Structures are given as structure tokens and as C-alpha cells.
Amino acid sequence: MLTVTELTKKYNKVLANDHVSLTLNAGEIGVLLGPNGAGKSTAIKSIIGLLRFSGAVNIDGHPNKSTAAKRVLGYVPEIPAPYELLTVEEHAEFIIRAYKLDSSSHEYAEELMKRLELYDIRTKLGKELSKGMQQKVSLLCALLPRPKMILLDEPLVGLDPHAIKELKIILAELRDQGAAILVSTHMIDSVEGLWDQAFIMVKGKIVATRSREEEQANGGQSLADLFFQITEGEA
Amino acid sequence: MRSIFYLLRTIIKNMLKQLLRKPALLVVYVVFGGLMVFSTLNSGGERGEGGQAMLSVAGPYFFAIVFALFLFIAFLTLNKGLKQGSTFFSMSDVNFMFTSPIRPQTVLVYGMIRQLGLSLLMTMFMCFQIPNLINFFGLDAMGIFAVLSGWFFLVMSVQASTLCIYSLTAPVPYRRSAGKYILYGLAVVLGLGFIAFLALQKGDYTKIPEFFQLPVVGLFPFAGWLMGYVRNLIDGNVFLALLHLLPALLFPAIGLILVRRTESDYYEDVLSITEISHATRAAIKDGKPAFAQNLGDVKAGKSGLVGRGGGASAFFYRHLTEQRRTGLFLVDKMSLLVIGAAVVAGFIFQFAIKDGALEPFLAEVFGVVALAYLLYFTSIMGKFTQELTKPFIYIVPASNFAKLFFSNLATVVKAGIEGIIAFTILSFLIGLNPWYPICATLVYAAMSQIYISMTILTQRIIGDTKSKFLNAIVYLVCGGLLLAPGITVFSVSLYFLHMLMPALIFLAYLAAFVYAALISLLILQLGKGVLHAGDV
Numbered sequence: 001m002l003t004v005t006e007l008t009k010k011y012n013k014v015l016a017n018d019h020v021s022l023t024l025n026a027g028e029i030g031v032l033l034g035p036n037g038a039g040k041s042t043a044i045k046s047i048i049g050l051l052r053f054s055g056a057v058n059i060d061g062h063p064n065k066s067t068a069a070k071r072v073l074g075y076v077p078e079i080p081a082p083y084e085l086l087t088v089e090e091h092a093e094f095i096i097r098a099y100k101l102d103s104s105s106h107e108y109a110e111e112l113m114k115r116l117e118l119y120d121i122r123t124k125l126g127k128e129l130s131k132g133m134q135q136k137v138s139l140l141c142a143l144l145p146r147p148k149m150i151l152l153d154e155p156l157v158g159l160d161p162h163a164i165k166e167l168k169i170i171l172a173e174l175r176d177q178g179a180a181i182l183v184s185t186h187m188i189d190s191v192e193g194l195w196d197q198a199f200i201m202v203k204g205k206i207v208a209t210r211s212r213e214e215e216q217a218n219g220g221q222s223l224a225d226l227f228f229q230i231t232e233g234e235a
Numbered sequence: 236m237r238s239i240f241y242l243l244r245t246i247i248k249n250m251l252k253q254l255l256r257k258p259a260l261l262v263v264y265v266v267f268g269g270l271m272v273f274s275t276l277n278s279g280g281e282r283g284e285g286g287q288a289m290l291s292v293a294g295p296y297f298f299a300i301v302f303a304l305f306l307f308i309a310f311l312t313l314n315k316g317l318k319q320g321s322t323f324f325s326m327s328d329v330n331f332m333f334t335s336p337i338r339p340q341t342v343l344v345y346g347m348i349r350q351l352g353l354s355l356l357m358t359m360f361m362c363f364q365i366p367n368l369i370n371f372f373g374l375d376a377m378g379i380f381a382v383l384s385g386w387f388f389l390v391m392s393v394q395a396s397t398l399c400i401y402s403l404t405a406p407v408p409y410r411r412s413a414g415k416y417i418l419y420g421l422a423v424v425l426g427l428g429f430i431a432f433l434a435l436q437k438g439d440y441t442k443i444p445e446f447f448q449l450p451v452v453g454l455f456p457f458a459g460w461l462m463g464y465v466r467n468l469i470d471g472n473v474f475l476a477l478l479h480l481l482p483a484l485l486f487p488a489i490g491l492i493l494v495r496r497t498e499s500d501y502y503e504d505v506l507s508i509t510e511i512s513h514a515t516r517a518a519i520k521d522g523k524p525a526f527a528q529n530l531g532d533v534k535a536g537k538s539g540l541v542g543r544g545g546g547a548s549a550f551f552y553r554h555l556t557e558q559r560r561t562g563l564f565l566v567d568k569m570s571l572l573v574i575g576a577a578v579v580a581g582f583i584f585q586f587a588i589k590d591g592a593l594e595p596f597l598a599e600v601f602g603v604v605a606l607a608y609l610l611y612f613t614s615i616m617g618k619f620t621q622e623l624t625k626p627f628i629y630i631v632p633a634s635n636f637a638k639l640f641f642s643n644l645a646t647v648v649k650a651g652i653e654g655i656i657a658f659t660i661l662s663f664l665i666g667l668n669p670w671y672p673i674c675a676t677l678v679y680a681a682m683s684q685i686y687i688s689m690t691i692l693t694q695r696i697i698g699d700t701k702s703k704f705l706n707a708i709v710y711l712v713c714g715g716l717l718l719a720p721g722i723t724v725f726s727v728s729l730y731f732l733h734m735l736m737p738a739l740i741f742l743a744y745l746a747a748f749v750y751a752a753l754i755s756l757l758i759l760q761l762g763k764g765v766l767h768a769g770d771v
Contacts, residue, residue, distance in 0.1 A: 048334050051503045065500070070336040081326035081513060083242070085249040091331075094245075097238035098335040125249060126327070141331060 001026045001149050001180035002047070006055035009042050016042040017053065018204040024180045024197060026148065029171060031191050032184040033227050034201035040184045041078060043201070044153045047182070048075050059149050071099065074147030078154045080134035082126030088113065089122040091137055092144055099145040112140050115166055131158045139167065143174070150174065152183045156190050168194060188224045198223060200230050207231075238337065239345045297372045298447045298466050301382070306458035309393045310422065316397030317414050322505040323350040323398060326513035333502050340495050347491070350394055358387040374469070381468035381476075385461045392483045393457055399490025402501040425455060441586065453479060456486070547637035550628065554618045554645035569613040570653035573606055577657035580605055581664030588665060595667060596733055596740060602661045603675045603744075607682045610650060614686045618645050623694075635763035639691070643759075646683050654679035674744035681751030685721070688758035689713045695762045717758070721750045 002024040009017040016039045024030040034040050046053045049065040057064035060072045082091060092109035095101070113119040116136045121129070129137065135158045142150060150171075156164055171181055171194065185191055200208040208230045215221050221229075254261050323346030324332075332342050361383055368374045368382060404410035429446060436442040446452065453463035463479030494501060544552035558567065580602055587593035593601075622628050622642045631638060654676035662671045692713040697705060725747040732740045 045506070049502065050329070050333060050506055052500055067336045067338065070334065073334065075330070075334040077330045079326060079330075079510075079513065081330050083246065083325075083327045083331070085246045085253070086242070087249070090245050090249075094238055094242050094331070095335070097241050098332070098337055100336075125253075138330065 001028075001060055002030075002182060003058045004043075004047060004055070005057075007043065007046055007053055007057060008055050009039075009046055009051060009053040015204055017046065019055070020201075020204075020206050021055075022197075022199050022206060022209065024149075024182055026178045026180050027175055028196040029175050029181045029183065029191075029194055030197040030199060031195045031223070032182060032199050032201060033186075033188060033223075035231055036186075038201040039204040040201055041153060042204075044151055044182075044184050048073070048151055071145070072148040074142035074145060074150040076135075076138045076142045076150070076152040076155045078157070080131065080138045080158070082129065082134050082137045084125065084127035086126055087123050088118050088126075088129075088137055088140070091126070091141055095141045095144045101145060105144060108146070109140070109144055112143055115170065116140055116163065117166075132160055132163065135159055136163060139170075143170065148179055150179055150181045152181070152185075154185055154187075155183060156185060156187050164190065188227055192223050195223065198226065200227060202231055236341060236344075238335075239341065239348075243345075243348065296444055298462055299444050301385070301465055302447050302452070302458050302462040305385070305389050305461050306425075306455075308389060309457035310418070312393045313397055313400070313418055316401050317404070317411065317418065322509045322512065323347065323394070324505055324509050326509055329502075329506060329509055339500075339502065343491065343494065343501070346398075347395065351391065354387055354391040354394070357390050358383055361386050377471075378469045381465045384468075385465040388464070388480060388483050389457060389461050392461075392487050395487035396457075396490055398501070398505070399487060399494050402494050402504045403490070405504050421456065428452075457483060544641075547631065547633040547641040549631070549641075550622065550638065551641040551644045554642070555648075557618070558645060558649065566649060566653050566656075570649065570656075573609050573613065573653050574657045574660065576609055577602070577606060577661045578664070581661045584661075584665050595665065596729075596737070598665055599667055599671055599675070600729065602658065603678055606654070606657055607679055610679060610682055611686055614646055614650070614683045619643050619687050620690060623690075636760055639759045639763055643684060643687050646687065647680050650680040650683040651676060668741070670741045674741045674748070677748040678744050678751065681748050681755065684755035685717055685751050688717055688755050688762070691758055691762035692717070717754060721747055721754070724750050 002022070004020055004022045007017050007020040008015070018039075020039075020043055022030070032040050032043065042051065045051045047057050047059075047064060049070065059069040062069040062072075064073075082088075083094075086094065089109070092106075092113070096105045096109065110119065113122055116139060118133070118136055118140060121133065126134070126137065135155070139155070142152075155167065159167065168190075171183075175181060175196075183191060183195075196212050198208075198210045199206050200210075208226075210226060215223075215226065254264075323343075328342070328346075328349075332345070333339075365379055368379055372378070374382065400414055404414045428451075432446045432449075433439075433443075436445075447462065448466075453459045453466075460479050460483045464476045464483070467473070467476035467479060544550075584593060584598040584601070588595055588598060619642050628638055628642055655672055658672040658675040658679070661667070661675075662669075689710055693706065693710045696713070697709050725743055728746050729740065729743040732743050
């Protein structure tokens with residue numbers, strides 16, 4: 001579903017991503033881990049199509065900047081920024097129009113709003129929402145088009161425990177429905193039971209890729225142990 | 236496009252709804268709009284035979300001012316844009332629209348529509364200047380329309396051009412360098428042209444306004460084009476006005492077509508500046524001053540901090556280090572603005588003194604007052620105000636008085652350096668007394684502390700309130716309370732010394748300095764509790 005080949009991104013002389021390659025299949029949750037400044041956000045922004053880069057990124061077989069790729073892509077940004085003068089439900093309406101979704105999407109929007117506890121505040125404007133609520137609006141908009149590939153950049157920051165639990169359930173459901181999900185996060189513990197593939201980045205490179213099967217075959221090492229073992233070795 | 240029209244329509248609808256929910260604000264807007272219309276309709280400007288505008292005495296300088304203002308805005312926007320890019324977009328657009336299947340070209344059209352709205356808003360702020368345009372320059376309704384529409388086209392055209400130039404040049408380093416060379420080259424050509432003109436006029440400054448009437452100046456990008464538009468509209472030459480407007484519209488239009496044609500991937504180009512704008516807006520919304528700036532080119536270099544200072548004085552050395560990294564020695568871009576203002580004031584005063592319209596001692600006073608006014612804007616963005624938004628000043632174990640004193644010291648030193656440069660230039664241009672640069676600098680540097688004292692006193696009275704209105708009112712009252720005695724002392728001593736002992740007039744400046752220094756120290760002492768009440 002997601003194929004990143006030799007992704008390299010330079011900001012003037014700074015090499016933010018150095019020949020990054022990864023593959024994520026349909027029905028898998030991948031976690032992108034790394035210390036601060038490892039290049040995770042740059043990789044996510046490149047994959048989502050916000051940055052120029054060398055190399056190739058394909059989503060569902062389409063180049064990442066094509067309309068076809070964007071149609072199947074959902075994105076939850078690190079900094080939530082809803083339209084200040086749009087209500088929660090108007091955000092959903094905008095996404096339905098922007099992605100040209102069918103009329104059944106209104107029901108799905110309502111269902112998502114209820115699950116994310118946004119339904120009662122659906123007539124509130126973006127500027128009236130707390131940061132946690134803003135993050136939930138980002139989630140609503142990302143999930144509404146029923147994307148085949150979802151990118152989440154630090155999605156758990158700012159969410160309350162209930163929303164974190166709900167998000168994990170939703171991600172697991174989407175995986176079971178065949179979506180590929182890539183989560184960039186510092187909060188290793190929170191994705192511990194959720195991941196299928198782990199990509200560990202250090203200094204702009206992917207220094208280790210592990211699958212859950214591999215780790216279970218090796219005695220079931222925790223993601224945190226794996227992370228520290230690799231990053232401390234690289235530091 | 237349907238989704239974009241939905242977005243725009245809904246935003247406008249919700250904006251109006253919000254306005255209706257705040258009737259007081261609506262009344263303010265209606266009254267403000269009414270006053271603007273009333274003052275415009277009752278403008279003092281007249282039209283002579285042939286429909287030509289009758290500009291007031293200040294008329295000859297009017298087009299010079301329009302050109303200078305337009306040039307300043309255009310140059311700053313393009314220069315900043317070449318380095319950082321420019322944006323028509325908000326962070327919400329980045330998060331929701333850039334990542335959606337809407338074509339980038341369509342998103343660009345949306346950005347243009349959005350920018351059109353913002354330009355209109357900025358033009359509405361220019362409406363505050365309508366009474367000044369009427370009173371100082373005698374403009375009539377057509378003149379005001381010419382200036383406001385010229386301003387609107389300038390903002391729109393320069394912003395759109397900046398985005399296009401950045402997007403077309405950013406991916407290729409040599410194109411970016413070429414863009415910079417062209418921009419600076421044009422500035423140099425204009426400067427040389429101005430000097431050549433002055434040389435041909437044998438240094439007669441009274442001929443300066445004639446420079447801006449030269450047809451070739453009307454060809455200068457943006458500033459010249461739009462000054463030509465304004466001038467011809469005021470003169471009643473609509474055809475010529477439109478002819479001047481044409482390149483200002485065509486230039487960004489061609490740029491946008493090129494961006495579309497070349498399918499330039501502009502998302503990255505607007506991303507960084509959009510994130511900066513978002514952070515700035517978020518800071519303002521939280522009631523904190525917006526200090527977000529692009530520090531991309533700043534290099535660490537030598538620390539300058541290691542082994543220097545201890546306790547509260549560590550703040551001072553940290554400020555010096557930061558200042559050295561972001562500015563030129565201890566001054567910065569704002570200091571250059573102050574020094575530039577001193578140069579402009581020097582020429583104007585020189586002309587006025589020659590003409591007999593101004594006495595030198597008044598030029599001395601006006602010089603201090605004008606630069607102290609500018610200092611207000613630079614000092615409220617200064618190190619001390621920034622320091623209050625960070626936790627360190629509240630938690631470092633040192634006396635509050637010492638912490639306030641040292642966190643202010645860099646501002647005083649900076650004001651001292653820029654003051655001595657600016658007043659020496661002013662003194663040189665007008666031929667003022669040798670004591671003037673020193674005494675004026677003392678008053679100027681002490682004024683920086685008065686402004687800081689106004690902030691401290693305001694915080695002590697109302698604490699950390701997010702009400703900007705209350706904050707502004709209390710700040711103004713504090714300003715009045717602190718400044719009034721000083722102004723009285725200065726004015727009275729100036730008057731009597733001028734009448735009785737003109738040779739000792741510098742004592743008036745020293746009196747003002749002593750007052751400002753004492754009252755600032757007193758406020759520091761009384762206001763040290765501000766560090767107990769901080770809500771960072």
C-alpha cells in the first residue's frame with residue numbers, strides 16, 4: 001500500500017532524510033520511531049506530499065502527489081489547526097465535498113463524531129475548541145474519506161485517555177478492514193500492543209525495521225527495549 | 236471548486252453570524268464606517284478647472300511620500316519573501332486542503348481569493364489615515380479613492396508576485412540568487428538615479444519632489460507603477476492611471492500562470508512561512524507577544540556567555556549573546572530604522588531651518604521626540620518583554636530588583652548605541668550643538684526604561700489579563716502618569732533656559748534624563764513583585 005524508495009530530503013545543507021526506504025502493506029500498522037530530530041516529521045511531510053524530495057513515494061500504486069493517491073490518503077497532522085470559522089460538522093461537510101464522497105458519508109460523519117465525542121459540540125466553531133478537541137476534528141477529517149492509507153504524526157499528544165483508547169480501537173478496526181496505517185510517535189508505550197511493523201529512524205536514516213513476527217520469534221522483546229537497544233547503539 | 240466555494244461561503248456566513256452575536260462590536264464598526272464616509276464626503280479637497288485636484292501646501296511632497304511608502308512595503312515584502320517565501324494560506328489549509336485530492340492549481344485560486352479578502356482588510360485599516368490625508372494633503376474623495384485603491388493593488392500585487400517569484404526560484408539555487416541580485420540591483424539603480432538627480436540640481440533639496448514626477452520613476456516596479464496610478468487618478472487622467480496599473484496586475488498574473496504552467500510544486504514553499512504565521516497567531520491568541528521569527532540564518536558562533544555574569548546578570552549576558560547573533564554588534568534591523576529616520580529627519584529639519592520655518596533648538600527637541608516615539612515600538616518588542624514570557628526570570632534565585640534591572644540592561648545599552656549614532660548624524664546634518672548627541676542619547680536611552688516601566692506598572696496593577704482592551708487602557712494611563720511629570724520638567728526648563736540662558740539649554744535634557752532614570756529605578760523597585768505574579 002505504501003512504498004517509499006530512497007526518499008532523500010535536504011534543507012540547504014542539512015540532510016533531513018537520507019535514502020529512506022520502507023514498505024507498509026494493506027492491513028498493517030507501522031510505527032515510525034526515533035529520537036528528536038531524527039527526521040520523522042520530514043518523512044511524514046514528504047510522504048503526504050507537502051515537501052519536495054528525491055526518490056519515490058507510491059500510495060496504492062500511485063505517486064504520492066497525484067490526485068489518485070490523495071483520494072485514498074488520510075492525514076492527522078502534529079499541529080491541529082481547524083478552520084476557526086467552521087463548525088465541527090461543517091469541517092465534515094467540507095471534507096465530504098473536497099473528497100467528493102457519497103451521501104452515505106453524512107451518516108458515517110455522524111457516527112465518527114459520536115465515537116470521538118464531538119457530536120455534542122458539532123455546532124461549535126473551530127476557534128472555540130480546546131487543543132484535544134481540535135485534534136479530534138483532525139481525526140474526524142482524516143478518517144471520514146475511509147482512506148486506505150492513514151498517516152498520523154504524533155496523534156496521541158493532547159488527547160485525553162478516553163480519546164486515546166477510542167483512537168486505538170478505531171485504528172485496529174481500520175487495520176482489520178484492510179487499511180495501512182503509519183504512526184509517527186514518541187509515545188512508544190501507547191502503541192506497544194498495536195504495531196505490525198516498526199521503523200526506527202536515527203539521524204535521517206532508517207536504521208532498523210522489525211516486524212512483530214520477527215520480534216515474537218526472538219522471544220517477544222518489547223518495542224521500548226528494541227528502540228533503546230537500537231538508538232543507544234547508534235548514538 | 237465546489238468544496239472551495241462551500242468553505243468560503245461558510246466562513247463568510249459564520250463571520251457575519253459572529254458579528255451579529257457581538258452587537259457592541261457591530262456598533263463600533265458601523266460608527267467607524269459612518270465616520271469614515273462622513274469625513275470623506277466632507278473632505279477639504281477641491282477640484283480646479285479641468286477636474287484637477289487642488290493639493291494643499293504639503294502637496295508636492297505627497298507623491299514622494301506615496302512612492303517611499305509603496306517602495307518600503309514592496310522592497311520589504313519581496314526581500315523577506317525571497318528568503319522565507321510568502322503565503323496565501325493558513326495552517327488549516329495546509330492540513331486539510333493541501334492533503335486533499337483538490338488540484339494544487341485550484342488551491343492556488345482559492346489562495347488568491349483569500350488574499351484578495353486579506354488585502355481588502357488591510358486597505359480598511361488604511362481608512363484610519365483618511366482624516367490625515369484630508370488634513371495634511373487636502374485630498375478629496377477621488378484622491379482618497381486613488382490612495383486606498385493604490386494601496387490595495389500594491390498589497391495584492393506584491394504578495395502574489397512574491398509567492399510566484401519564490402515558488403519559481405526556490406527549487407533552483409542560482410535562480411534565487413538571481414532574484415536577489417535583481418531586487419538589490421533595482422534598489423541600487425534607484426538610489427544612483429536619485430543621487431544623479433540631486434547632483435544635476437546642484438544639491439538643491441527643494442527639488443526632491445520633482446524627482447518623483449519624472450516619467451522614468453513611474454516605470455519603477457510596483458512603487459513607480461502604483462504611484463503613477465495614484466498620481467494620474469488624482470490628476471483626472473483615468474487612462475494613464477489604468478496604464479500604470481496594468482503592469483502591477485500583469486506581473487503577478489504572468490507569475491501565477493507560470494506557476495500553473497510549470498506545475499511548480501509550491502506547497503513546500505509556503506509551508507515554513509505558514510507554520511511561522513500560525514505560531515505567531517497562536518502566541519497572540521494566548522495573550523503573549525508574538526516573537527516568532529525566522530532564525531534560519533542565525534549561526535551560533537562564539538558563545539560570549541561562557542564565564543560571564545552570575546545570578547541576575549546572567550540575563551544581561553544572555554541578551555548580549557542573542558543580540559550579537561541576531562543583529563549587527565548590539566544593534567539590529569530596528570536600530571537601522573531609527574538611524575534611517577534620523578537621516579530623513581535631518582534632511583527635513585535642514586530644509587525647514589533654511590526656510591526659517593523651524594528654530595534649531597526646536598529641531599533638537601523634535602529630533603528627540605520623533606526618535607523616542609519610534610523607540611516605543613522597538614522597546615515593547617524588546618528583550619525584557621520577551622523575558623516575561625519565559626519561566627527563567629521567575630525561578631532564578633536572585634533578588635527581583637536585580638533580575639528586573641539586568642533583564643532591562645541590554646535594552647538600555649542598545650538604545651544608547653543606536654541613540655548616539657542617530658543623534659550624531661542628526662547633529663551633523665543640521666549643525667547642532669556639540670553636546671546634543673550625548674544629552675539626547677541620555678534622554679533617549681532613559682526613555683526606553685520609561686516604556687519598560689509602563690509595562691511593569693501595568694502588570695502590577697492588572698496582573699496577567701488576556702483582555703487586550705483593559706491592558707491597553709491601563710498601559711496608556713500608566714504612560715500618562717509616568718510621562719507627564721517628565722514632559723513638564725523638560726518643557727518648563729527648556730522654555731526658561733531658552734529665554735534666559737540659551738547656552739545652558741542642555742540642562743533641560745539632563746533634567747529629563749535624571750527624571751526618567753529616577754522614576755524608572757523607582758518603578759523597578761516598586762514593581763519587583765511582578766515576578767511573583769507571573770503566569771507564563
